[in-house]
Amino acid sequence: MTRFTKGHGTENDFVLVPDLEGTLELTPAQVQRLADRHAGLGGDGVIRVVRTEHAVDDSVRALAPAAEWFMDYRNADGSLAEMCGNGTRVFAAYLRREGLVTGDSFTIATRAGVKTIRVTPQGYAVNLGPWRLTDEEGARRDGFDIMVRPHHGKPVPALSLDLGNPHAVVMLPEGIALENLDLTEAPEIHPAPTGGANVEFVRPVGPGHISMRVHERGVGETRSCGTGAAAAALATRFWSGVEDDRPWTVDVPGGRLTVTPLPGQCVELAGPAELVADGDVTL
Numbered sequence: 001m002t003r004f005t006k007g008h009g010t011e012n013d014f015v016l017v018p019d020l021e022g023t024l025e026l027t028p029a030q031v032q033r034l035a036d037r038h039a040g041l042g043g044d045g046v047i048r049v050v051r052t053e054h055a056v057d058d059s060v061r062a063l064a065p066a067a068e069w070f071m072d073y074r075n076a077d078g079s080l081a082e083m084c085g086n087g088t089r090v091f092a093a094y095l096r097r098e099g100l101v102t103g104d105s106f107t108i109a110t111r112a113g114v115k116t117i118r119v120t121p122q123g124y125a126v127n128l129g130p131w132r133l134t135d136e137e138g139a140r141r142d143g144f145d146i147m148v149r150p151h152h153g154k155p156v157p158a159l160s161l162d163l164g165n166p167h168a169v170v171m172l173p174e175g176i177a178l179e180n181l182d183l184t185e186a187p188e189i190h191p192a193p194t195g196g197a198n199v200e201f202v203r204p205v206g207p208g209h210i211s212m213r214v215h216e217r218g219v220g221e222t223r224s225c226g227t228g229a230a231a232a233a234l235a236t237r238f239w240s241g242v243e244d245d246r247p248w249t250v251d252v253p254g255g256r257l258t259v260t261p262l263p264g265q266c267v268e269l270a271g272p273a274e275l276v277a278d279g280d281v282t283l
């Protein structure tokens with residue numbers, strides 16, 4: 001039997017598996033079973049909690065002096081992901097509850113580098129680190145660099161951003177309602193990014209305020225995506241032509257997140273994290 005904790009951040013839900021000394025080989029098939037909503041525990045992703053010094057990848061192990069704990073993130077389909085914004089907050093909540101970190105600010109290791117997390121009155125805020133427009137030249141010239149076609153929909157222009165993991169953001173044209181999008185299948189992306197991308201569909205709500213739905217790579221539609229919320233806010237800010245440091249409110253089906261551009265082309269994501277259940281599971 002293996003211990004687990006179930007948690008979520010704005011209803012992006014995860015199964016956390018503590019493997020502090022790195023003795024567990026978590027296979028894609030085991031991840032799929034844990035994440036299965038009918039035959040398993042259910043989750044958008046699985047997070048193995050492991051000391052960074054025991055990470056399999058050399059590039060992650062090299063982060064051990066800077067961060068004791070590694071968020072080993074897997075999508076529900078068993079694939080690895082570089083980063084998960086909502087996952088970092090749930091991971092932080094777990095580390096604090098278990099006494100594995102102390103203090104109100106600490107670092108964690110991810111496949112996209114070391115992230116700094118701080119406790120806030122509403123939950124946690126994580127510095128997602130540096131982000132970039134995937135094709136800066138094309139984006140600055142045309143305002144977008146790729147096309148996205150939602151299932152049963154027409155192709156629409158999109159902007160690709162790298163938040164450690166890949167995103168494509170669509171500002172919905174007039175006449176297409178966010179609620180009516182069919183996200184039961186992955187949107188098509190042209191040209192198709194190597195390794196795929198998470199796709200965010202955005203509707204403006206007011207100044208500094210958007211709502212979005214997301215189709216996550218390796219999962220399907222989810223009720224929230226933290227890196228996706230950051231990508232959506234940053235893309236909308238880019239399109240607005242006013243690239244200042246004001247915070248953005250991002251409404252997702254599972255709640256509300258705050259995205260704040262930081263100096264040095266970095267960005268902070270803030271929101272809640274809940275741990276809802278603990279138990280034992282057969283892998």
Ligand SMILES: N[C@@H](CCC[C@H](N)C(=O)O)C(=O)O
Pocket residue numbers: 012045075080081082083084085086087165166198216217218219224225226227228
């Ligand atoms: N839900 C996450 C992102 C998880 C990884 C993503 N599906 C990918 O493959 O890049 C978030 O909150 O950022």
